[in-house]
Amino acid sequence: MKFIRSFLRTIGPVLKPIDPFSIQFRLTVGIGLASVLGIGGIAGWTSWRMQQILLEGHKQNTVNIAERFDQDLELYLMDKMPLEEALQQVIDHRTTANLILWVKSPADQILAQSDTLSMGSWQNQGIATELLNLELPDLVNIYPIQDRYLVVCSNPLEIGDQTIGQVFVVEDITPDQQSFRVVIRSLTAASSLLILVIIIVIAMYVRRSLQPIRRMNQLAANVSAENLGEARLQLDQAPSEVKELAQTWNMMLSRLSKAWRQQRRFVSDVSHELRTPMTLVHGYLQSTLRRCHNLSDPQREGLEIAASEAERIIRLLQDLLDLARADSGNLWFQKEPVMLKDLVLEVVGMAQYSGDRVMAQIDAYPVEAQTDRNRLKQVIINLLDNATKYSEPDQPVIVRLAREGEWAIIQVCDRGRGIPLSDQNVIFEPFYRVDEDRSRATGGTGLGLSIVKTLMEGMGGRVKVQSKLGEGSIFTIMLPALQTAG
Numbered sequence: 483m484k485f486i487r488s489f490l491r492t493i494g495p496v497l498k499p500i501d502p503f504s505i506q507f508r509l510t511v512g513i514g515l516a517s518v519l520g521i522g523g524i525a526g527w528t529s530w531r532m533q534q535i536l537l538e539g540h541k542q543n544t545v546n547i548a549e550r551f552d553q554d555l556e557l558y559l560m561d562k563m564p565l566e567e568a569l570q571q572v573i574d575h576r577t578t579a580n581l582i583l584w585v586k587s588p589a590d591q592i593l594a595q596s597d598t599l600s601m602g603s604w605q606n607q608g609i610a611t612e613l614l615n616l617e618l619p620d621l622v623n624i625y626p627i628q629d630r631y632l633v634v635c636s637n638p639l640e641i642g643d644q645t646i647g648q649v650f651v652v653e654d655i656t657p658d659q660q661s662f663r664v665v666i667r668s669l670t671a672a673s674s675l676l677i678l679v680i681i682i683v684i685a686m687y688v689r690r691s692l693q694p695i696r697r698m699n700q701l702a703a704n705v706s707a708e709n710l711g712e713a714r715l716q717l718d719q720a721p722s723e724v725k726e727l728a729q730t731w732n733m734m735l736s737r738l739s740k741a742w743r744q745q746r747r748f749v750s751d752v753s754h755e756l757r758t759p760m761t762l763v764h765g766y767l768q769s770t771l772r773r774c775h776n777l778s779d780p781q782r783e784g785l786e787i788a789a790s791e792a793e794r795i796i797r798l799l800q801d802l803l804d805l806a807r808a809d810s811g812n813l814w815f816q817k818e819p820v821m822l823k824d825l826v827l828e829v830v831g832m833a834q835y836s837g838d839r840v841m842a843q844i845d846a847y848p849v850e851a852q853t854d855r856n857r858l859k860q861v862i863i864n865l866l867d868n869a870t871k872y873s874e875p876d877q878p879v880i881v882r883l884a885r886e887g888e889w890a891i892i893q894v895c896d897r898g899r900g901i902p903l904s905d906q907n908v909i910f911e912p913f914y915r916v917d918e919d920r921s922r923a924t925g926g927t928g929l930g931l932s933i934v935k936t937l938m939e940g941m942g943g944r945v946k947v948q949s950k951l952g953e954g955s956i957f958t959i960m961l962p963a964l965q966t967a968g
């Protein structure tokens with residue numbers, strides 16, 4: 483029991499990754515089955531053939547004795563020996579430990595028989611009686627009687643025109659059969675062992691042959707948008723087919739990388755080209771609104787809508803530009819030691835212009851970080867913007883600042899509608915919105931959180947979210963804190 487348990491523990495990890503749909507499994511099973519059929523077939527056929535040869539030999543032996551019986555008998559009769567004595571002489575001459583004979587008259591009387599028939603093993607369990615009473619055709623046949631295998635042959639016995647009766651020759655082939663069974667058992671064991679060894683060797687060989695494909699898969703899994711340009715599948719010792727596949731992959735990767743570069747440049751150029759005229763349009767609209775006092779209410783309302791849309795487009799273009807720059811590694815940060823308390827209070831103060839629902843909770847212990855002041859402000863503003871957008875106006879929004887070990891932690895907490903668990907991983911992707919219509923109605927661009935993530939990672943920090951539907955969300959940004967003399 484203990485052995486089985488430890489055996490299962492050992493082979494458990496080996497069996498676990500077995501995938502019945504994998505090429506490795508199918509090839510191993512296929513070749514294994516072929517070898518089982520091949521070796522099993524050859525072993526089976528060899529055993530069958532050996533058995534046939536063995537039995538044929540014994541049958542032929544008994545037939546020969548039965549057929550020559552009359553010639554032997556004639557030799558004794560020529561010496562004027564009485565028939566019964568002559569019969570007994572022939573029988574005694576032919577009888578061995580495993581071979582017995584008897585002769586029956588046409589009236590079914592036993593005329594003569596081997597002495598051994600009436601003694602020893604032939605008498606055991608009544609084999610002799612069973613044999614003598616058998617209805618035997620004029621044929622040679624194999625009879626399993628009790629635990630013995632007997633070859634039985636009967637032949638009519640005639641001298642000249644006179645019918646003397648029927649001669650019966652029986653050979654006990656049980657010892658040969660037993661030896662044959664031992665041979666078969668050894669053959670089966672050897673074949674099974676051979677099949678097992680072949681399957682193990684094949685499994686190892688197939689596994690080794692598929693290694694380059696697995697390696698290629700690992701390399702391909704490491705390719706991301708960031709390393710698309712440099713990523714190459716390098717397989718030196720792979721079979722030619724896999725090398726060809728890797729080459730095709732590499733060509734596809736360079737095409738993808740080119741397309742990705744072009745797309746980034748396009749976004750960056752378009753954002754850049756549109757931002758300047760949009761800023762001008764926004765400026766003109768603002769100055770018109772400020773300077774013209776004779777505008778009618780509908781005119782003023784129209785201009786205000788145009789100005790706010792222009793402002794939204796400028797923000798969107800700026801975000802797109804930042805993302806494109808970050809993607810191509812051209813987003814620069816001006817890092818300096820920043821007292822986070824001052825920065826948080828400044829941003830909260832700005833947010834409080836639009837109502838006093840935004841509050842700060844700051845640890846007494848001063849927290850300082852090496853960061854880009856303006857970029858970090860932008861991050862907190864984006865999070866605050868979302869927190870106020872996606873919660874009711876009467877619900878508080880809290881900005882917490884604390885230090886946890888090596889990290890400076892800033893949390894923006896709201897009691898808004900929350901984010902479903904399935905969306906929490908993807909909200910940081912560009913243009914992803916949980917509720918498209920509602921988010922659009924709030925005037926968002928779908929880029930705010932992507933910018934937050936990109937900027938935080940660029941400054942060596944992180945962002946994460948905890949949220950429960952209907953209860954609210956906590957966005958946490960973390961930056962490596964500086965050691966500050968407290």
Ligand code: ADP
Nearest residue numbers: 868869872909915916921926927928929930931
């Ligand atoms: P948007 O400009 O649409 O706000 P973001 O990238 O800032 O885009 O946010 C992506 C999506 O994440 C939003 O559309 C919104 O559905 C969800 N989201 C972000 N912040 C919050 C929040 N505090 N509460 C609930 N949902 C939020």
